[in-house]
Amino acid sequence: MVAKEQEHDSITPSDQALVLSSLEREQLAGLKKHLIPRRRLAGPEKFLIWSLRVYLFFMMVVVVYQVWVGLH
Amino acid sequence: MGVGPEDRLSPQAAAREGVVITHEDVDRAHDRVRVSEARAQRGVFPRFRLLWLLVGPGILVMLGENDGPSMLSYAATGARFGIGFFIPFVVLTFCMAIVVQEMTMRLGSVTHRGHAELIFDRFGPFWGWFSLIDLGIGNFLTLITEFIAIRAGLGFFGVPAWAAVLSAFVFLCLAVATHRYWTWERTLLAIAIFNLVFVPVALLTHPNWHSVSHAMITWRPLPGGLSQDTLIIMLADIGATVTPWMLFFQQSSTVDKGMTQKDIHLGRFDTVVGATLAAIAAVGTIIATAPLFAHHMTAENFQAAEFAQALRPIIGHFGAALFALGIVEAGMVASVTISTSSAYAFGEVARRPHSLNLPVWEGRSFYSVLFLCAAIAGGIVLIPGLPLVYVVLLVNVVAVLAMPPALVFLFMLANDREVMGEHVSPTWANLLATGVVVFLTVAGVLFGISVIAPHFFAFLGGK
Numbered sequence: 001m002v003a004k005e006q007e008h009d010s011i012t013p014s015d016q017a018l019v020l021s022s023l024e025r026e027q028l029a030g031l032k033k034h035l036i037p038r039r040r041l042a043g044p045e046k047f048l049i050w051s052l053r054v055y056l057f058f059m060m061v062v063v064v065y066q067v068w069v070g071l072h
Numbered sequence: 073m074g075v076g077p078e079d080r081l082s083p084q085a086a087a088r089e090g091v092v093i094t095h096e097d098v099d100r101a102h103d104r105v106r107v108s109e110a111r112a113q114r115g116v117f118p119r120f121r122l123l124w125l126l127v128g129p130g131i132l133v134m135l136g137e138n139d140g141p142s143m144l145s146y147a148a149t150g151a152r153f154g155i156g157f158f159i160p161f162v163v164l165t166f167c168m169a170i171v172v173q174e175m176t177m178r179l180g181s182v183t184h185r186g187h188a189e190l191i192f193d194r195f196g197p198f199w200g201w202f203s204l205i206d207l208g209i210g211n212f213l214t215l216i217t218e219f220i221a222i223r224a225g226l227g228f229f230g231v232p233a234w235a236a237v238l239s240a241f242v243f244l245c246l247a248v249a250t251h252r253y254w255t256w257e258r259t260l261l262a263i264a265i266f267n268l269v270f271v272p273v274a275l276l277t278h279p280n281w282h283s284v285s286h287a288m289i290t291w292r293p294l295p296g297g298l299s300q301d302t303l304i305i306m307l308a309d310i311g312a313t314v315t316p317w318m319l320f321f322q323q324s325s326t327v328d329k330g331m332t333q334k335d336i337h338l339g340r341f342d343t344v345v346g347a348t349l350a351a352i353a354a355v356g357t358i359i360a361t362a363p364l365f366a367h368h369m370t371a372e373n374f375q376a377a378e379f380a381q382a383l384r385p386i387i388g389h390f391g392a393a394l395f396a397l398g399i400v401e402a403g404m405v406a407s408v409t410i411s412t413s414s415a416y417a418f419g420e421v422a423r424r425p426h427s428l429n430l431p432v433w434e435g436r437s438f439y440s441v442l443f444l445c446a447a448i449a450g451g452i453v454l455i456p457g458l459p460l461v462y463v464v465l466l467v468n469v470v471a472v473l474a475m476p477p478a479l480v481f482l483f484m485l486a487n488d489r490e491v492m493g494e495h496v497s498p499t500w501a502n503l504l505a506t507g508v509v510v511f512l513t514v515a516g517v518l519f520g521i522s523v524i525a526p527h528f529f530a531f532l533g534g535k
Contacts, residue, residue, distance in 0.1 A: 016093045019101040020086055022108065024332060025079045026184040027100065030092040033423060036185065036193040036491065045484065052477040053202065055513070059473040062520045063466060071459060 099429035100330040103254055111334070126335050127342040128257045129180075129325040132409060133173060133318050134166075134346030135264035138353050139406030140221020141214065141467050142312030143270070143399055146354050147379045149305050150361030155283045157294035158309065159355055165313040166351040168511070170343055171504045172479065175486040175497065176319050177339040180326030182495045187323040189420035191481050194491065203481060204421055206474045211317050211414045213467045215449035218410065220460055221403035223453055224377040228396035237450040240407055244446050247408045248439065253328050253428040264405045268349065269398040270356040276387040276394075279359045295365075300522040304469065307519050310512065311468025312354070316478045317413045324416035328427050333495065360387075360395065407446060415442035469519065476513045479505070 025031060041049070081091065103125075110122040149158045176187060183190060188207070192200035219237055226236035247256055286292075296302060322343075331339055361379060363386045377396060384392040412428070415438050419426020424437040432439060453460065483505050486497045497505065521528050 011093055011095065011098060015098045015101075016086075017083065018105065019093050019097045020081055020083055022101045022104045023080070023097060023330070024184065025081050027097075027330060027332075028081065028091055029094045029096045029425065029427070031089075032185065032189075036183075036190065038196055039194045039488065039490070041195065048480060049199065049477070052480055052513075055516070056206070056473060056477055059516055059520055060470075062523050063470060063473070066523050067466065 094425070095431055095434060096425065096427040096429040099252060099254075100328075100427075104330050107330075107335070123338060123341070126329075126331065126338040127345065128261060128329060129322050129331075130173065130177060130339065130342030130344070131346035131349065132257065132260055132264060132325065132405075133322040134169065134343070134350040135267045135353070136321070136406050136409035137169070137313060137315060137318055138267050138350045138402055139214070139218055139410075140399060140403040141217040141308075141464050142354070143357055143402045144221065144379075144464060145305070145308040145312045145468055146357035147361045149309060150358035151364040151379070151382075152301070152305060153295055154293075154362045154365035155279065155359060156287045157291050158305070159284060159287045159358060160291050161306070162309055162313070162354050162358065163288075163351050165310050166347045166354070168310075168508045169313045169318070169350075170347045171501065171508055172314055172482065173318060173322050173343050173347075174340055175482055175501070175505065176323040177326050177331075177343055178336055178495055178497075179482075179485055179492070180323040181331045181336050181339055182333055182492050184327050184332075185323075186327055186416055186420040186426070187320045187482070187485075188417040190323075190485055190491070192421055194485065194488065195481065199481070200421065203478065204417060206478065207316050207320055207417055208414065210315065210467075210471055210474055211410050212445065212449060213463055213470065214315070214317065215407060215410050215414075215445060216452055216460070217464050217467050218403040218407040219450045219453040220464055221399050222407070225380075225396045225398075225400035225403065228377040228380050228393065233454060237454055240404055241446055241450055243404055244408050244411060245443070248412075248428060248442065251429065251431050251435075253325075256428045257325070257329070260405060260408060263401060265349075266401045267353045267398065267405070268356070269394050269401065270353050270360055273383075273387060273391050273395050273398065274356040274359040276391040277360055277363050277383075279362065284359065300526055303515075303519055303522050307472050307515055308468040310515060311471035313350070314475055314508070314512070315468075315471035316474050317410055319478055319482055320417050321409055321413035324413065324420070324426075328416075328429065336495070357398075407449075411442045411446045414445045415439070472512055473516045473519075476509050476516070479509050479512070483509070 019028070081089070086093075107122065107125050110118050110125055146162065149162075179187070179190065185193070188200070188204055191203050219240060222240045223233045223236040226239070227233070231239075247259055250256060294302065326339065361383065364379075364382055367386075377399075380392040380396040380399070383395055387395075416426050418424070418441045419438045422437065425435050426438045427435065430438060452458065483497075483502070485491060486505075487502065489496050
């Protein structure tokens with residue numbers, strides 16, 4: 001901790017006390033490197049996400065086609 | 073997760089866990105102390121002070137979304153259809169925006185994580201990258217259109233294209249130069265409020281208020297009925313109010329501002345105020361260009377400055393200049409918010425520091441992405457001969473098409489009890505959100521049908 005603190009050498013002990021007393025634990029930038037546990041998607045959720053992904057790909061093709069028609 | 077408001081680290085625990093306090097934390101802590109002090113006091117003035125301290129992300133995201141292509145969409149709407157169906161329709165789209173953006177504010181306040189970070193963590197990198205690529209493409213195309221709007225708006229005053237793009241880039245640099253979220257937010261809010269300049273422009277056209285109120289109640293008239301043109305304008309107007317970058321931006325800026333669960337009520341207020349202001353500006357723009365419809369001017373393919381020129385005989389040079397300035401403001405504010413949204417998302421995914429409270433060196437990757445996106449988009453606008461008009465016309469349509477997949481992740485996160493604890497979406501909010509997803513998907517499908525089978529609407533009785 002001490003070595004890393006030297007990177008932030010302008011931060012005083014009173015600053016540290018202020019931060020720890022006024023920010024919630026999860027608000028500290030240093031603690032955000034911890035990952036939030038991954039969620040397992042249920043079958044219907046996977047189906048919905050994949051359906052919308054296919055929809056988006058298809059619609060993008062439609063948009064490209066419309067641009068192509070417009071340009072010609 | 074669902075951290076409680078009193079979940080703070082003791083100095084001993086911080087030392088034990090090796091927590092490094094950064095400048096970002098210190099700046100945010102100063103902001104939170106002011107919020108806590110205002111909250112602890114009683115009386116009307118401290119209430120207003122608390123409100124003043126907590127508003128920001130909601131107003132910024134809504135007025136930021138009233139950007140160059142959006143104002144152009146509203147202007148084209150007024151010129152093509154006059155006062156009628158689209159006035160209540162645009163108000164409806166802002167109601168949808170409130171439903172969607174409230175969820176992002178709630179997610180940010182409870183989890184203190186950005187939207188990209190939450191998707192990567194909860195759903196894994198596969199879906200995370202899809203979301204990030206959607207965001208990146210959409211943001212980049214939109215950013216190009218912001219510079220087009222700035223160039224066109226300043227072009228009304230005779231400013232050359234290179235000077236217009238350069239001034240926009242300098243503005244972006246100045247906006248983040250203080251390395252302080254609070255100052256950045258207040259500066260941008262002060263400029264964003266000029267989005268309402270379209271209201272005096274509308275008043276200069278001496279609108280028929282009876283027609284406006286009649287349209288609000290009856291949703292009529294809709295000249296030409298349902299056609300491919302109507303559908304594209306509808307999609308563009310939807311895309312002018314709900315887009316993927318807004319989800320990422322408001323959640324990340326809520327986190328950067330340091331909002332907590334206690335601030336959710338005022339965060340909702342902030343979002344509603346933002347949507348109301350943006351809806352007023354949008355309706356003002358439609359009313360402002362409605363005289364072009366009344367004068368049978370073919371204006372649907374106009375660019376920003378051309379609208380100002382066309383309106384000059386009706387509202388005079390002052391009114392036309394205000395219109396052009398409004399377009400410049402719309403592009404300027406959005407170029408900052410959209411670049412920032414890209415930089416937040418990159419930082420969250422790359423696990424690099426990402427905050428507007430960071431000094432330059434500590435936040436070098438964050439600021440590099442922010443400036444690089446803007447510089448490339450601005451540079452593209454200066455390349456002669458590129459068919460940029462297609463980008464402007466289609467950017468809002470692309471935004472609408474990309475929304476349903478983005479909304480489903482938002483919906484799942486906002487209902488994830490492990491992440492949100494007691495702040496999961498209530499049933500009524502889920503019903504509204506489902507309605508928004510279905511509405512956007514149906515609008516997209518109808519657009520697809522209109523392109524693939526252009527005579528479909530004629531078959532149904534439209535044109």
